[in-house]
Amino acid sequence: MNTKKLYIETMGCAMNNRDSDHLIAELREKEGYVLTDQAQEADLILINTCSVREKPERKLFSEIGQFNAIKKPHAKIGVCGCTASHLGEEIIKKAPSVSFVLGARNISKITQVIHQDKAVEVDTNFDDSTYMFSKNTNPDIKALLNISIGCDKKCTYCIVPHTRGKEISIPTQMLLDEAQKLAQNGVKELLLLGQNVNHYGTRFSNPHKPTNFTQLLRELSQIEGIERIRFTSPHPLHMDDEFLEEFASNPKICKSIHIPLQSGSTKVLREMKRGYTQEWYLDRVQKLKSLVPHVGISTDIIVAFPTETEEDFEETMKVLNLVQFDTLYSFIYSPRPHTEAQNLHNPISKEEASKRLATLQARHKEILAQKAKQEIGSIHSVLIENHRDQSPYIWSEGRSDTNRLIKIPDQVLPLGSIVSIKVTHHEGGSLSGELLS
Template identity: 70%
Template sequence: MTKKLYIQTLGCAMNERDSEHIIAELAQKESYKLTDNPKDADLILINTCSVREKPERKLFSEIGQFALHKKDGAKIGVCGCTASHLGSEIIKKSPHVDFVLGARNISKITQVLHTPKAVEVDIDYDDSTYVFASPQTMGIKALLNISIGCDKKCSYCIVPFTRGKEISIPQDLLLSEARKLAAQGVKELLLLGQNVNNYGVRFSVPHERVDFTTLLRNLSEIEGIARLRFTSPHPLHMNDEFLAEFARNKKICKAIHIPLQSGSSKILKAMKRGYSKEWYLDRVARLREFCAHEGVMDVGIGTDIIVGFPGESEADFEDTLEVVRAVEFDTMYSFIYSPRPHTSAYEIESSLLVDAEVAKDRLARLQNLHKEILAKKSQREIGKIVEVLIENHHTQEGWSEGRSDHNRLIRIVGFVGEIGQMVRVRITKAHGGSLSGEVV
């Protein structure tokens, strides 16, 4: 008998990929089918994030709501990073929860499903060679994990304590999965890892020496894969060989997410990021230099920024604004610093904490600056011809939508293309940060 699964995914693309694995495993091995109504579900899963404090607090509220409205006999499971972090405390606080499955233990989903009050949260567990079940249906874009865990010890980040040490997934498994995805119609791959360009630093099985640049070259040779994207590279590992391959390889999309976190070298040192403001700006300049040499005059650059980190002065914040003005980021995820347990910043003396109102003001100023930059950059796009991979369309209204090589979302007016079709589009209008155009 087919059972129904409801899954709520919080957080990053890594969590999205973990949810895809869970869904495929349960569909193939336990006959579960997805539902978008938790009241109909036989199994309710919450795949959690613990990077910031709010999602963690929200978890127990969500559990309470699901427990109140679920049908008789339905199970509730908590997965992901908060599961790794809190473990058995989740069941103690919420007895309605039937099992807890950590982010490093996703391959055990069918095991914990049949083990009452199971708690599997071993961050040293290695499933880097586990071959997950394949999704029953695929679109034109797919996520592909190339590594698990993180060896960095950034002072604000809880991820190493929830996902364990960094292990790369063997290249032959990645190439095999990519070929399988291409055969199913996938045209664009998004490679995932906490520090993707540190790929190859450690394997848990005997393996040839291979780095991220080599992996990119090999994946780009797979027939049917038209585009490669990845997130997130670490600025510290952006060597010239990698930057040159990024610029040269036609299948690598010319959009890259490079986390900054702060523009102040003093704050970057306190964050234990391993690079300075000058290093970051040098890598961006070198990236653009390599791209220009290959005739690529436009690179989409995204970033992450934390404001209000302990000890951040107004001068430090001005350094961040200076970098934002210099780079002109295309996308920016910005947050106020949120203290997380187990991290070294959690123990920082209270005298260094930034006033909440000051932090809010800095975040608003940062985001307003970015909006101004985006509006100016969008105007510069008018008249350019770009290649767009169609991801969505509306027959009655007569438009299609998709992303350019530079990761800009573009609406194509007066054209209803096929999903997965690549079309050349001339940008005709800019609306704030959004773009529209027409087929050439």
């Protein structure tokens, strides 16, 4: 019997990676597909798309054309994810080689649409929050776990509510059961996913006991075998003291956190409809650092939002200097359809936008160099994730509790082990150290 082969390309965020995991597991268990890394061998090619910025969306049709040129004669091409939700049947009109379109809120329908020529399933009101997806048979040391779908925020620059629909939380018991199975299969670290994870518990599909994100963290941390819990992304607006205190005191919660800033200007934050001020953001960071002085903080920043003045940009630089972020994801504003900001007059030139981004990133690079020097002599708890062998050099590497990638030269340590490492060297922001235990 000929085995059916699946090739999948995933663009965008961790949520898309998790959706791809679901697609792979459903097709493997219910349709007999096996993964291949060669698109020309595949019987089914899936492109799981992102639409947060314009560039990945433009890239889609180029990718479709390339796959169509190399695919087997009867192989199917399916477009999934956020751009699928956004463009729908327009994708098939522009690219007739596409066999079906499956929106981000409709992933559970994959085994249906592969049998329906030119199917378009993009209903953002569809609710699969209680759907039992097939499981990954080869879990890693780390695993992704969706705790909610959709987004209720109305940020004026963001297309996600249009592509992923209203926010619905996945029932707590389903999450605990899945986490338990993952732990039994050797998973040590969970990464909880949601557009606003710390808004968990606001809405469920079915009657559910009152709960919140802090309570979910407490319950997940009781599972034996789960050693570490991370999550992305919390919203600054919902970072109350109860949450911050649980973050600080729960030993299983990694002491790294992504706190999207977007802009340091209160005026721009208001125009973005983010719901918080610069003062609130800095207050939350100060509270967090008072509880966990060594906390690792990452963020997102958009430069050249249509109403951003030079003074507004300087406010962003002010926050960058005050917080000293460990990781920075920064982008020039990208206008997206179905968003309020698309209709704003934008007087900022491409040259000025690029200049602001370069200024931001250059300053952050300086901050990272300073922070790397300060790491010498520090001790970190590191989860060993990989071995590297580039003869004559060998090393193990993993992530610290604060999400720093650390190399341990001349060591082949057991994958999944958690060890104490003393940082002895830094180079270009990367850290290496010696084993203490």
